[in-house]
Amino acid sequence: MRHLRELMGDRESSIGVFVTLMAPGVIQVLGSLRDHGVDWALIDAQHFPLSSEGMAELVGAGLAADLPVMVRVGRDDIRGAALALDLGAQGVVFPVVSSAAQAAGLLTACRYPPSGTRSVGGLRGHLRPNVSEPDPVVCFNIEDRAGVDELDSILSLDGLDAVFPGPVDIARSYGVPVSAPEVESVLAQIEEQARLRGVARMVYADQVDTARAAVDRSAELIVLGTDYGLLQRQIADLLTGVAGRPGAGPA
Secondary structure, X not given: OOOHHHHHHOOOOEEEEEEOOOOHHXXXXXXXXXXXXXXXEEEEOOOOOOOHHHHHHHHHHHHHOOOOEEEEOOOOOHHHHHHHHHHOOOEEEEOOOOOHHHHHHHHXXXXXXXXXXXXXXXXXXXXXXXXXXXXXXXXXXXXOHHHHHOHHHHHOOOOOOEEEEOHHHHHHHHOOOOOOHHHXXXXXXXXXXXXXXXXXXXXXXXXHHHHHHHHHOOOOEEEEEEHHHHHHHHHHHHHHHHHOOOOOOOO
């Protein structure tokens, strides 16, 4: 299985999907689509109920399918991040990172000594004591005005691998609609500053045109929507084709 770091080092964008459903089968399906361009999965433990046992099942499904997985944990959830990494996740995403001090603490928690404070443990590590793996990929969601204001300081931190701007939360923080020009400007600013700093850009793009635009910008990590969103769209498209009108079922 290729590591996320290898994928991020390629010249082409890599493609992932948000996994929110507590169903290891979703990971298996994504793994079966590797030859079609799915490179990794991003498990969302922030906005969806996921127990430690559930995380173990989903991450384990990724390992079995040879599909790299990342886990988005809760805000400042160092314990959740450590557990995800111990289970075999190749990276973590921390939401609502708003200051350089907060960011520095999160980075330290994801690295083993001497560069960090992460402890060694877990069954997987016990069974593979002599296996050396690359450092995990650490990504920060930039989602509010404070994070944007501190962006340069955050991006300058050693060990930061990627940033993932959240358009909806940024819009709320600025008090404008997500379609407002200010939001587009902020998103472009985050991407450009990250590019100049050599920090990978993670972009959410659940439409063909936005995904193609992200590829054209050479965004390193593209999230091609959520499992439930893709499921809903596929069912709606099938119903439209069968019944001739959006959302219609059989007569």
